[in-house]
Amino acid sequence: EHDDGKGRDKGPHRVGQVKEVTSLANPIVKDIKALAQKKTRDETKTFIAEGLKLVIDALELGWTIRTLVYAKAAKGKPQVEQVAARTFAKGGLVLEVSEKVMSAITRRDNPQMVIGVFEQRYRPLKELRPGKGETYVALDRVRDPGNLGTIIRTADAAGASGVILVGDTTDPFSMETVRATMGSVFAVPVTKTSLADFLRWKKEAGVQVVATHLAGAVDYRTIDYARKPVVLLMGNEQAGIPDELAREADALARIPQAGRADSLNLAIATGIMLFEARRHLLSLEASE
Numbered sequence: 001e002h003d004d005g006k007g008r009d010k011g012p013h014r015v016g017q018v019k020e021v022t023s024l025a026n027p028i029v030k031d032i033k034a035l036a037q038k039k040t041r042d043e044t045k046t047f048i049a050e051g052l053k054l055v056i057d058a059l060e061l062g063w064t065i066r067t068l069v070y071a072k073a074a075k076g077k078p079q080v081e082q083v084a085a086r087t088f089a090k091g092g093l094v095l096e097v098s099e100k101v102m103s104a105i106t107r108r109d110n111p112q113m114v115i116g117v118f119e120q121r122y123r124p125l126k127e128l129r130p131g132k133g134e135t136y137v138a139l140d141r142v143r144d145p146g147n148l149g150t151i152i153r154t155a156d157a158a159g160a161s162g163v164i165l166v167g168d169t170t171d172p173f174s175m176e177t178v179r180a181t182m183g184s185v186f187a188v189p190v191t192k193t194s195l196a197d198f199l200r201w202k203k204e205a206g207v208q209v210v211a212t213h214l215a216g217a218v219d220y221r222t223i224d225y226a227r228k229p230v231v232l233l234m235g236n237e238q239a240g241i242p243d244e245l246a247r248e249a250d251a252l253a254r255i256p257q258a259g260r261a262d263s264l265n266l267a268i269a270t271g272i273m274l275f276e277a278r279r280h281l282l283s284l285e286a287s288e
């Protein structure tokens with residue numbers, strides 16, 4: 001059957017058909033489950049986002065959905081129906097599954113009612129042209145998915161323009177990271193680059209790189225963050241920033257500490273730095 005020319009849909013190839021799945025052996029379910037592995041995410045360039053709110057936010061921000069999966073209990077809910085219609089309109093697949101299948105996909109006992117499989121997106125480094133009032137976070141070999149997710153969420157909240165992953169880092173599209181971002185993964189552009197390319201970019205980007213370092217640094221509150229766009233460079237959880245990299249920075253900053261701990265958690269330190277670097281740009285009035 002063909003389109004009748006009046007924009008009305010006819011036939012199953014035009015109107016999406018919800019597939020009901022209860023078997024864990026179903027090949028589509030197997031493919032989605034496999035997205036728990038980085039290798040599969042890399043190959044398919046897709047990832048899983050859990051929760052109706054996240055899926056709605058992602059669609060609103062223009063991310064491409066490949067598959068929508070919802071639990072039987074969510075059937076008929078107006079928002080779920082709307083999201084399903086939008087998925088079909090984009091040529092995606094919609095699955096209605098048993099709770100058992102939902103648990104298997106998300107590896108959770110109390111899974112969300114809705115998940116979406118989305119296409120990954122990175123912003124190429126060469127597209128980053130920081131302007132006045134912009135702040136980026138660059139993470140040197142970040143390892144912990146929870147830290148990365150928390151940093152993406154905090155970067156979003158502080159109004160940063162992007163997160164740059166330098167060197168070998170944990171995957172921003174792992175389920176754990178995406179969960180920790182609480183949806184901010186869809187709002188904050190993420191860039192992936194090598195150390196060499198980052199250093200080359202930095203020379204031409206007209207930015208000031210403020211590296212957090214525990215040695216040879218000044219109090220982070222004494223730095224002028226308004227002078228130029230800022231790139232806050234944060235170190236690996238175990239090793240911190242190597243001296244060779246610290247030498248390339250325009251300023252070395254340190255958050256003074258009291259007490260027994262010799263350093264702060266990476267995500268906490270990033271949060272403190274971000275809100276200091278953007279202090280002059282943030283106000284309660286502006287966010288209302």
Ligand code: SAM
Binds near residue numbers: 262269
């Ligand atoms: N042993 C590492 C070192 O000597 O650098 C500690 C790494 S720390 C857990 C991870 C990152 O958090 C650091 O590289 C830095 O970016 C940031 N950080 C932690 N405490 C900080 C502080 N007091 N001031 C500035 N940055 C800090």
